[in-house]
Amino acid sequence: MRSSLVILLTLLAGTAAAQVPGYMGKRFTIFLDGNVAPAMFVQNENNALAVRSLFAGSDLPGSNIEDRPYKKGFAFNYRPQATLEYLVRRRLALGVSYSRLQMGTVRAYQTGGETSDTDYKTDFDVVKGMATGFHIKLYADSRSEAIAPLGFYHMLSVYLTQTNTYDDKHSKVKQFRDDFKYPVVSYGWGKQTMFARNFLVKTGVELGYAFVPGNYMKEDRYEWTVQEYSGYNVHGSLLGYYLINVSIAVGYIPF
Amino acid sequence: MKHLYLATALVVSCVLAKAQDFDHYQTLLPQGPVPKDFTERSSAKVAVDISSLDQKKEKGRVRKAKKKFVLESTYSIDGFLTGGSVLFNDEVSTYLASVLGEVLKPYPELQNKIRIYAVKSPVVNAYTTNNGIIFVNLGLLARLENEAQLAFILSHEIIHFQNKHVINAYVNNVEIRRGRGDYRNLSLQDKSMVRSKFSQELESEADLAGVEIFLKSAYKKDSIHQVFDILKTAEFPLTWGRFDNQVFEGGQYIFPDTLELATVRKPKVDDNADDSGATHPNIRKRKRAVVRKLDKGGTGEEYKVSKTQFLKARKLAQFDLCRTYLLDHNFMEAFALGLSLQRENPESAYLREIVAKGLYGMARLRIAGKLTISEDTWTGEPERFAAFISRQSSYELSVLAIRELYRCLELSPDNEELSLMVDDLTRSFAFHEDIDLSEEFKRSASEKDISELDYPYTQYAFIGFRDVPAFFTRFEKNLSVAAKLKKESKIRKRRKKQRHSRKDKLIDVSKVVVVNPFYKKYDLHKRQKARHQESEEVLVNINDKISEAGGRLDLSTEVLNTHAMSSSQVNIMRSNSVLNDWIDEKMRSDYEGMISPIHNEAVALSAAHKTEYFAWVGGMTFKSRKHAKFFYALVGATVIPVAPLSLIYVGSREKRTLYYGLVFNIRNERLEVADFRTMPLKDNGHMMRSNLYYTLFKLKKSTYEP
Secondary structure, three states: OOHHHHHHHHHHHHOOOOOOOEEEOEEEEEEEEEEEEEEEOOOOOOOOHHHHHHHOOOOOOOOHHHHHHOOOOOOOEEEEEHHHEOOOOOEEEEEEEEEEEEEEEEEEEEOOOOOOOOOEEEEEEEEEEEEEEEEEEOOOEOOEOOEEEEEEEEEEEEEEEEEEEEOOOOOOOOOOOOEEEEEEEEEEEEEEEEOOOOOEEEEEEEEEEEEOOOOEEEEEEOOHHHHHHHHHHHHHHHHHHHEEEEEEEEEEOOO | OHHHHHHHHHHHHHHHHHHHOOOHOOOOOOOOOOOOOOOHHHHHHHHHHOOOOOOOOHHHHHHHHHHHHHHHHHHHHHHHHHHEEEEEOOOOHHHHHHHHHHOOOOHHHHHHHOOOEEOOOOOOOEEOOOOOOOOOOOOHHHHOOOHHHHHHHHHHHHHHHHHOOOHHHHHHHHHHOOOOHHHHHOOHHHHHHHHHHHHHHHHHHHHHHHHHHHOOHHHHHHHHHHHHHHOOOOOOOOEEEOHHHHOOEEEEOOOOHOOOOOOOOOOOOOOOHHHHHHHOOOHHHHHHHHHHOOOOOOOOOOOOOOHHHOOOOHHHHHHHHHHHHHHOOOHHHHHHHHHHHHHHHOHHHHHHHHHHHHHHHHHHHHHOOOOOOOOOOOOOOHHHHHHHHHOOOOHHHHHHHHHHHHHHHOOOOOOOOHHHHHHHHHHHHHHHHHOOHHHOOOOOOOOOOOOOOOOOHHHHOOOOOOOOHHHHHHHHHHHHHHHHHHHHHHHHHOOOOOOOOOOOEEEEOOOOEEOEEEEEEEEEOOOOOOOOHHHHHHOOHHHHHHHHHHHHHOOOOEEEEEOOOOOOHHHHHHHHHHHHHHHHHHHHOOOOOOOOHHHHHHHHHHHHHHHHHHHHHHEEEEOOOOHHHHHHHHHHHHHHHHHHHHHHHHHHHHHEEEEEEEEEEEOOOEEEEEEEEEOOOOOOOOHHHHHHHHHHHHHHHHEEEE
16 A cells, blocks of 8 residues: 555656646546447347347357347447546556446346256347446557647556346346456557547547457357356457447546 | 927937938838738738629639639738738838839829839849739849839839739630640640740730830930840849958958959850740840830930939848848858948948858858859859859868957947857867867967968968957857867767756746747648638637737747738837748758857847747648548448448548747747647647647746756
């Protein structure tokens, strides 16, 4: 504790006298992000295209997806996020974030006896949860100069996610006893411009990797139990959810 | 009666106070209320000019070309007007206006349509704009022999305006370039020839019709053909009399004969040069055509307005040209003209300093190995000036320049500019030479001569000063500074990068003056690429942004913005003129630490504006079409996850913003901030604010070594 305090104080002392112009001397930014991703890598009840391509022709449990009342169209997942960011150096910002996660998953359940291999049904559930993160943002780009927080950036983030599955997005009843807790790392690239006084708009892309157990990718899915099927689907959803996101955010620079 | 005497005395004293003292000449600057040409917004001028175009009978493409011409030329001329080199209400421009008035007496309808301004340029030229402004360069006025010659030149320019030559030439050039009408299927070479022929026709028309106007005036006709003789020698240096190097000698400091030229080459003047491809017919053709027409004319007077005023205006032009030559780094021209003028003005401190500064510039260039003197132009008597300089080694020239600078400094010890030049040249000289200079010069006449010198006569260069010990104390000090610099540069070469020392202190800056901010917007996707009106809008409103950025840093700001100026703000134009000259010279100079020839003028402005820090800021923004849109659309359609990104890419335009900010300390001529940025982002007011803030922020955080 004492050593972390010393590190924090040293960091603050270092940044207090740093030559950081910010925007007109303002260095603190609040962002509201909606990280948008097409529902390709993670199922979404609305995503006809993705769901069809994933399940078409399959004899897996739950492949009777054609019977499901999905909507036709092209769906997106999103991850609403609040970010606080502070410029500690001319081109370097540190930030923390809090985001709400919500994505689709498929749960299997048995309709026949416990020994029956065939009496499976599947149901669309919702993975919900939150993530807290820390990031380092570097305002530098080989083809441009930046005056942080305006300009192009590269960002490295670490998140800790905590999720569970629910019957639908309004439900508050967890379907797993224990939450899924996995770290995520991501790399982001994009640009920030100012559209009104002190208001920023951020556009970019974020590529992430969720450190979920990867056994579902190696094991033969015909040998999964219904529990494994449901759990592995959550892993897959989380991995797909973070894999590629379009970062669109609105920011405000209060001071 | 008493009151009458008092009033007369007041008027006389005012006139005397304003009159130019040629011994301590002050450069020509704009005076009085700023004319409408300078204050009116370009967009308003464009609107008026376009509405006044008579286009009913013209073809669509001609109408378009004329509109484009009005737009481009108005913004371009306005940029020129506010650039600092155009004079108004000064003695020269006022005199030019009087002569124009005399020529236009028979043409009352033109009197209110044409304005005339003098331009601080050494180029022998006068030119007219489509909206009725005649510009006369000081380089032309300085060479004229009488007022009648000036009147003829103005008559020629009046025809250019009256017959709308500028706009017609533009439209014709567009037609030729695009191969329309009669110009279809022409090769590039043919197009060039046709363009040249058309331009020559317009010039001939201006000459001949100009003669008609001139003949109606009361000026003497015979001297007009001499105008063409002046044009014939326009490229030759402006000097007169025979050069005598004795003016630089003193005591035992006598130049060797090798520096003198026994004979000079005859100037090669070709008045019948091949003019195919040129904009004007050759001089012989023009002269013959005009003289033929003049035969019909009667006699007249050489001066109608005033001979005294003409001679004074010409003298002012010649004095000012010396300064312009120095600023343009035409040191040889400044040196030669300064010496020529000195014959008639031997007591002029200004000319003495011009000669010394010319030598300083040439010595610095010679040290850098970049002094070039054209053999083609320096012929005839002027060749003696050139030979005197070009035959001297870097060592000899440096000694001569230091000697002349110090002689001037002794006469005006408070002259900061000369003092800095002496120090700078001594250091550069010592830095460049590999020998110990302290042993190279005699310190008194009684000292024993120094033997084994490459240039023995130079050892006597510094013993004629009024206070020789004071000179050598300064000299030694500069040698030790040079030695230190030499040592540091060797270390720096090894270390490559110089780091800031902990001892460095923040500079104390409380105010900065932003000089004539610049901004241009381009949309390369559109037919009219330069977005003049939008750019002007940004510049008109930039003062608030600068003030806001400065305010956030507790920095007081003043903006010399010619785009937001009223007629009473002549001081903006005056400061702008000097400061733009100063920065142009700085940008031209790639010799580290070279002192500006108008250092004192800039320092005087520093006192007037109560700060030493002056900033030049500007930006350009480009919008263009993105490349490979189809490819990105295809990728988006095939790889669905990247579809949103490809959609954004395909739907948007390429944007790029360039920004620069330079802040100088005028007093020590040090560049405190050099801020350049390229950002692939769309520019807007917030971005501009941020860029301005950052430049000023850097200034606030600049340090110096105590």
